[in-house]
Amino acid sequence: GAVVSQHPSRVICKSGTSVKIECRSLDFQATTMFWYRQFPKKSLMLMATSNEGSKATYEQGVEKDKFLINHASLTLSTLTVTSAHPEDSSFYICSARVQGVDTEAFFGQGTRLTVV
Amino acid sequence: SQKIEQNSEALNIQEGKTATLTCNYTNYSPAYLQWYRQDPGRGPVFLLLIRENEKEKRKERLKVTFDTTLKQSLFHITASQPADSATYLCALARGTYKYIFGTGTRLKVLA
Numbered sequence: 468g469a470v471v472s473q474h475p476s477r478v479i480c481k482s483g484t485s486v487k488i489e490c491r492s493l494d495f496q497a498t499t500m501f502w503y504r505q506f507p508k509k510s511l512m513l514m515a516t517s518n519e520g521s522k523a524t525y526e527q528g529v530e531k532d533k534f535l536i537n538h539a540s541l542t543l544s545t546l547t548v549t550s551a552h553p554e555d556s557s558f559y560i561c562s563a564r565v566q567g568v569d570t571e572a573f574f575g576q577g578t579r580l581t582v583v
Numbered sequence: 584s585q586k587i588e589q590n591s592e593a594l595n596i597q598e599g600k601t602a603t604l605t606c607n608y609t610n611y612s613p614a615y616l617q618w619y620r621q622d623p624g625r626g627p628v629f630l631l632l633i634r635e636n637e638k639e640k641r642k643e644r645l646k647v648t649f650d651t652t653l654k655q656s657l658f659h660i661t662a663s664q665p666a667d668s669a670t671y672l673c674a675l676a677r678g679t680y681k682y683i684f685g686t687g688t689r690l691k692v693l694a
Contacts, residue, residue, distance in 0.1 A: 473626070501681070510587075511627070511672070511684040560626045571617060572674075572682065574626035 469495045471563050473575025480551055480582055488546045488578045490561030496541035497563035501572070502534070505558045517544040551582040585611040587685040589673060595691045596663055604658040604688045606673035611683070613675035616649055618658050621670045621687065630671075631658075663692045 470493040480486050490500055498519045503511040515536050516524045523536035533555075535547040544563075548555055558579055562572040588607045596602050606616070615634045619627035633640045633649045633656070640647045646659040660667050670689045674682040 471626075503684075508686075510686040511682075513681060513683075516681065558624075562626070571629035571632055573629065574619075577624065577626045579624065 469493075469563075469565055469573045471497075471561065471573045471575045473561050473578055475578060476576055477579045478581070480580070482552055482582055483550055485547055485549045486551055486580060488548075488559055488561075488580075490544045490546070490563070490575050492542045492563045492573075495563075495565050497544075497565075498541060500538060500544040500561055500563045502536060502544075502546050503560045503562065505560060505577075511560060514546075519544075548580065551580070553582045556580055556582045585609070585683055587611075587673065587675060587683055589671075589685040590688040591686060593689040593691060595693060598663060598665060598692055598694050600663055602660040602663045602667070602690055602692070604671050604690065606656040606658065606685055608654050608675055608685075611654075611675060612651070612677060614677040615675075616647075616656050617674045617676075617682070618645075618647055618656075619672045619674060621672055623670075627672055660690075663690075665692045665694050668692050 472491045474489045500517040502514045505511050513526050514529045517536045517538040519538045525531045538544040560577045562574045564572050586609045617632045618630045621627045631647045633647045644661045648657045668691045670687040672687040673685045676682045
């Protein structure tokens with residue numbers, strides 16, 4: 468299957484700093500990527516849909532100025548958590564789909580963010 | 584609002600038995616439903632997709648059913664093995680690329 472690589476897998480940062488997470492589709496082009504957040508023993512919560520060459524679409528309740536998304540190429544989307552606070556600590560996961568509506572999504576391995 | 588419910592409690596079964604996981608949804612009419620496996624600290628891995636006009640789908644030891652009248656999908660693992668222990672997520676979508684995920688069911692297969 469298609470491969471989505473997410474980096475870094477773990478990051479610890481200080482409060483007030485910004486953290487960038489990368490999501491790459493390694494062997495296919497992804498015009499759309501998705502960013503999720505997952506709390507322990509909870510479901511994946513869709514944060515935003517990242518569209519190549521245009522602005523991301525954010526879900527209700529997700530601060531776009533807090534979670535900056537850039538999808539500059541067909542194989543790379545980035546999520547930047549700005550001015551991080553301890554409550555931003557979570558597991559962030561990206562996914563991408565091969566062209567076509569009813570196809571499976573391929574997920575990155577996730578990034579564990581800890582803000583201290 | 585749309586809601587997806589999976590067995591919230593962990594499911595423990597003996598090796599060799601069939602594990603059956605449930606996914607129920609309300610206020611939604613998905614065009615297709617997918618099942619994913621997630622191991623601790625990892626991203627989900629796709630297992631099976633079933634469309635609204637399909638009743639059943641199989642892949643090796645896995646079987647998925649989709650009942651749009653009951654608004655329910657069942658996920659079966661036959662001849663279960665300890666390596667099947669993981670959290671299994673169902674996800675629904677319709678007409679867009681966006682998925683709605685259930686909370687997942689943690690399966691533990693005992694040797």
